[in-house]
Structure formats: C-alpha cells, structure tokens
Amino acid sequence: MTKFFIYPVFFVCITITTKAQKKTIDQKVDSVLRLMTLDEKIGQMNQYNGPWAATGPLTGNDDIVTQIKQGKVGSMLNVTGVARTKELQQLAMQTRLKIPLLFGQDIIHGHRTIFPIPLGEAASWDLKAIELSARIAATEASAAGVHWTFAPMVDIGRDPRWGRVMEGAGEDPYLGSAIATARVKGFQGKGFGNIDALMACAKHFAAYGAAVGGRDYNSVDMSLRQLHEVYLPPFKAALDAGAATFMNSFNDLNGIPATGNSYLQRDILKGQWKFKGFVVSDWGSVGEMINHGFSKDNKEAAMQAANAGSDMDMESRSYLPHLAQLIKEGKVKMVVIDDAVKRILKKKFEMGLFDDPFKFSDEAREKAQWNNTTHLEVSKDMAKKSIVLLKNEKQILPLSKQTKKIALIGPLVKSIKDHLGFWSYDWDDDTARIPSLYDAIQTKLGGNSNLLYSKGCNIIDTSKAGFAEAVATAQQSDIVIMYVGEHRAMSGEAKSKSNIQLPGVQEELIKAIHATGKPVVVIIGAGRPLIFNWTANNVPAIVYSWWLGTKGAEAIADVLFADYNPSGKLPMTFPRTEGQIPVYYNYYKTGRPAANDSDVNYVSAYIDLPNSPQYVFGYGLSYTSFNYSEIELSKTSLKGNQTLTASVTVSNTGNYDGEEVVQLYLRDMVASVVRPVKELKGFQKIKLSKGERRKVSFTITPEELKFYNTDLKYSWEAGDFQVMIGGSSTDVKTGKVSWVK
Ligand code: GLC
Secondary structure, three states: OOOOOOOOHHHHHHHHHOOOOOOOHHHHHHHHHHHOOHHHHHHHOEEEEOOOOOOOOOOOOOOHHHHHHOOOOOEEEOOOOHHHHHHHHHHHOOOOOOOOOEEEEOOOOEOOOEOOOHHHHHOOOOHHHHHHHHHHHHHHHHHOOOOEEOOOEOOOOOOOOOHHHHHOOOOOHHHHHHHHHHHHHHHHOOOEOEOOOOEOEEEEEOOHHHOHHHOOOOOEOOOHHHHHHHHOHHHHHHHHOOOOEEEEOOOEEOOEEHHHOHHHHHHHHHHHOOOOOEEEOOOOOOOOHHHHOOOOOHHHHHHHHHHHOOOEEEOOOOHHHHHHHHHHOOOOOHHHHHHHHHHHHHHHHHOOOOOOOOOOOOHHHHHHOOOOHHHHHHHHHHHHHHOEEEEEHHHOOOOOOOOOEEEEEOOOOOOOHHHHOOOOOOOOOHHHHOOOHHHHHHHHHHHHOEEEEEOOOOOOOOOOOOHHHHHHHHHOOOEEEEEEEOOHHHOOOOOOOOOOEOOOOHHHHHHHHHOOOOOEEEEEEOOOOOEOHHHHHHOOEEEEOOOOOOOHHHHHHHHHOOOOOOOOOOOOOEOOOHHHOOOOOOOEOOOOOOOOOOOOOOOOOOOOOOOOOOEOOOOOEOOOOEEEOOOEEOOOEEEOOOOEEEEEEEEEOOOOOEEEEEEEEEEEOOOOOOOEOOEEEEEEEEEEOOOOEEEEEEEEOHHHHOEEOOOOOEEOOOEEEEEEEEOOOOOEEEEEEEEEO
16 A cells, blocks of 8 residues: 655645754644644544444444544544554544544453453463563554553452452552553553554553442542552552553542542642653543532533643543633633643654554554464463462362363353453454363363263353253263353453352352262352352362463363463452452551451451451462472661562472462561551562472562651651561561661
C-alpha cells in the first residue's frame, strides 16, 4: 500500500525551516497547539468507544464518523484491527490539522495469544516471564493497529469478593510494584516510536481495590497513611518505569471521586511525582460524578474533572459539550486545557503518529503476528509457571503416563473458552486453537490410557442429576482427575460476589467422588481465591490453575504428568470464609494477638473459626522438597546507612528438579506507628536440581526499613527488626538485628 497523505502546509514549513536544528517534541507540540482552535483542543480531550464492542454502559449514539472529521475526537477505544483503525484514521486525516487519533484497548493479558490472567501470572513470581508476556501482547496488539493498552491494572487487591482481583497482582505492595514495573516495560518495550511499542496505562488511580464490601465501584475510605503505604506504591513503580498514561478509578476516595480528586491527580501524580503523561478517565467516570452526588450535572462534572487533572474524557460526553462554555465563564482556565492537550499531543508525537498516522496500519504485519507459534509456546510456559500446587498428600501427583484408566470428571473438563479468563477476545477459530483439558490429556497420553469422562454437574446450577453417572465413571477408574471452579466471566469487572464458595453443587460432587475411595486430584479454575474448605481438608491433591490462556489446558496436563514441576506461590491470601475478609498476611499484631489458631481467650479472633486463613500469601508446593538452613546475618547490630546481608542455604531434598521462590520479609518491632507483623521486601525465584543446594542472599539497607509516619514522612526509625526468609509468608527462618541511626 502506498502510504502518502498531503501534509498541511505548516508541517512542510516546519520540516524545511528547521532542518538545521531538529525541533524537540515539546517544540513541535507547542507549534501545533498554537494553531489549534479551542474546539480542536477540546476534541483532543474526547474519547469514544468504537461501534464494534463496548466495555461499559453505552450512553450516547453520536455520529462518531462526523465528529472525527470535525476534529471533535482525539482517541477511540475498542477499535480492533488494522482495517478498522485505518478506516477511522483516514477520517482524522480529513480534519483541518490532521491530528491523528490514538487507538486504545484493554490488552490485559494478551491479544490474539491469550496469556494467564494477571493474578495467575503474579503467582509465577517470575518477573522476566511477566515482562515477556506483556511484550508479546504489545507485539500482537501494535500489529493490529492498537497504540495504547489500558493496562497494567496495579490495584492492590485484599478482597476476593471483588471480581477484579483477577486483573491485578494480588495483595502485596512490594510484589505489586515489581510486577507493575515488569508489565509497563513489557508493554512499552524499547520505547515509543518503535513499531511494536504499546503505550501503557497504570490503572485505576487510586485505591479501587479497597471498595467497601468488595463490591465493585463502591466507596473507599482510608487514612492517607494506608493509601501511601499500601495502595500507591505500584502506581509510583509504574510511573518510574515510564508508564505513558494513567487511568483514574470509579470509586470515591475519602469522599471525593477519584476522577475529580485533585489530591490524587494534581498534588500527588502531577505534582510530587512529576508525571508527564496524561490521565484518561475510566469509562464514563466523569459523568458518573453526578451519581456520586459530587456534580450537579455534566457541565459541573466536566469542570471538576478537568480542574482535578483528568485530561481525557472516556465515553462520558461531558468535555465536548461543556468545556468551551466553562472557559468562557472562567470556571476552567485555558492553561488547564492547554496542559491536557499538550500531554495528549506529546504522546502522539512520541508514538510517531504525526510522522506517519498509518505507522501501525500494516496488514502484512498484522497477518504475520496472527498465529505466531512462538507466542503460543511462551504463553504455555507462562501458564505452567502460574499454576499453584496447594496440596499433594502421599505424593499422588505427578501421575504416571502409564495410568491405565483415568476418570476426568467435572464441568470444566471439556470447557474451551473458560481457559481465556476475563478481558480476553473471542476469535472465530478459538475452538480449533484452544484445547480442553480432556483434549490436552488425550493428546499427551495418546493410546496409553483409557480416558473416562463425566461432567457430573454444571458450574452454577444445583442439579445433581449427573452425580450417579459420575460416581459410576469414577468407580471404573484407577484415578480421578476433577476439574471444577468458575466460568471465565464470574471474575472480572462488575463481578463482585458475596459468596465465593466453589459455585453450585461442585463441592458435593467432589464429596461423592471422594466417597468412592478412588484417589482424587482436584484442579480448580477461577479468577479469584475461592473457598473450598471441605475439599482442602479431605482431598489429597489440589491444583489451583486460575485461567491460563490459549494453551492453559496443555500447561495443566504438563503439571499433572510431571512434564513440569509446579512452582507457583499465591499472590493473595485464601480465606476460610467470607466472614474472615479482609484477611491478608501483612496485618498489624493488635494489643491482644491470638497465640494460635484456637486461641479465643480475650484475644483478637473469631470464636467460630480458626484465626489463620486457608492458604497464606506466598504459599505453594512443589513435587520436590526444599530445606532452608538457619538464617545467616552479616551483622546483628547496624548503624546508619550500613548494609545488612541476610542469607540462607536452600537445598533440594526431593526427587525432582524444581523452582523455589525464596522470600524475604522484615518486621519493625517497635515504631511511632504500629507496623505489620511482616512485609515482603525481596524475593528470588531459583532453580535447583535434585540434591543441589545454593546460598541465597538478600541485601538490606535502611531503604527497606522505611514507612510513612503519621506526618506522611517516608523514613525509617532506629530499633529492633526481625529478618525472615522462607518459602511462604509463614514458613520462614528468622533472625534479629538492631539498627541505630
Ligand atoms: C472499564 C474498566 C477499565 C477499562 C475501560 C475501557 O470500565 O474499568 O479498566 O480499561 O472501561 O474498557
């Protein structure tokens, strides 16, 4: 295709007159800004959804085509593919200034090749693999005409009732920050201007995951100390990694909706943190400030959002009709509009869209990325690393490939699309490309084994009509593999649940199969921590597989039959009941800490529940076993900016080569504010052959001791500290040090 377009005269002038001294992007932005009318500027702050798919409640039915040609649209979302993006970009080239459109989309865990859901990837604790996952997603999306992904979602999630925990990296600020960094680097690659760069978007700013009751879009109220200590660090990490954009969140924070919250967007993000990118609202969140009772109408909402730092209005249609009048009335200053527009134009220049608006519109490149077998292999590798082995009594797992009769039972055994999880795209040929678990095991075992199958029950209804057949199937087998859990769309946006037990009658099916006396392995597919206490207490082998993407079933089969030794560790605590939520590992001790799980004698505990969760943060088993030596400390008394080295020797004492996530936790014993019983401050994922041992060391400086005090000062205080290293947040070796200023 011949790429040519008539540059407006002034672009040609700039090119000729400034050949000698290349204008900086800021100078080019200023040149364009000077030419723009107020309406054209406001147009850049307006984003519409494409007419093909919606990821939120559609409010308007504007003639988008006409408005693009009139320069009233700066960006579009949910426009997929070179053909469609090119079609709309050609309309933008008909405007007076030919300012190109930005195309954004939720490329959350893959585009054509679907990777594990982000919470699953987080369970891998493998930052290089996570970065590569994002890099591949960017390669495929940028080849499909997309410039910008609304990811990574970096919201800390401590409440599994909130369906969007599937989209993040779990409950911990340190792990969440490391993963935010990896994902931003993965998406943006070698930087804007590269043909496979994809602008990242750190979302949802901020504290969206702390919604009261785990109910999506609900209010958030917390101390600024907790906001800074727990919820902001992954956003700061994303910004430090160069995130191009931020997206604000739907929730109100301490009474002010994030979209109209200048403390968040002006004081912190653009002020203290000096963010130079732009902020896009979440879908309709500008106009939704009316529902919040914070704006009386769309005009006031536009004023509040623009003044608070929301640079682009996604789908609420508040900026376009009202900002010009607000300028006339002096309620929004021109400097606010110019700042927002400059931020948006700068990204368009950096992406190379002014030089070539069709830079990402290459059909051949799109086709070449469409069935990239390397990408599929990488996604399968990521999937294997994301699987968490929760239980393996009597080493039932791994199974022998010579097992004669295997019963596959459960509503997910023959499922296909569920492997994709939420925030994934349905392609017409998915059923051909995505194996079910049944397919994957059949392919792996070939004719060696006789696979028996019964569905047993559905995911959510209460019919037990299939139980009898399932029991009979189990009785004919040597071993039973059950695959139960959620549907892919049961965890995700607007999927909060008050009951996160294994849905329907699935646990009753497990009981019925268990009663046959056959050895049972249970695999659970879900987008969030679920509650399955009876299974946890009675079934000998349990594998948590999240949603693992296009080749997820093959990854599960690899784990079941020893072609991969599971290495995942939980990025979120698993509660025993909903009543225990919120429950997380880095809690405060309280004045009456329970001495153990059964202590209820005037202590902080439930009288009807053990104090501990079902599974703790950082927990996950392997087919092999790892032994930790006592902790070795380079010093036990330190002063000022000295450095401490803490080490353990980890030995693979089992019969399989394996990977272990060695975790470092610190505890500040006494401080001017109460401090968590432990905080993750480092981790290393190591590979050890069977019989191999290795010394693993962590370097600790006062930086790792810092926290926010009551004045929001980020600093450390002298005192005693516990240093803990282990294979989970509770299975640790502990040492003590004192550190003076
Ligand atoms: C949705 C989500 C947000 C997403 C946006 C565009 O409502 O909250 O995460 O990026 O709309 O799809």
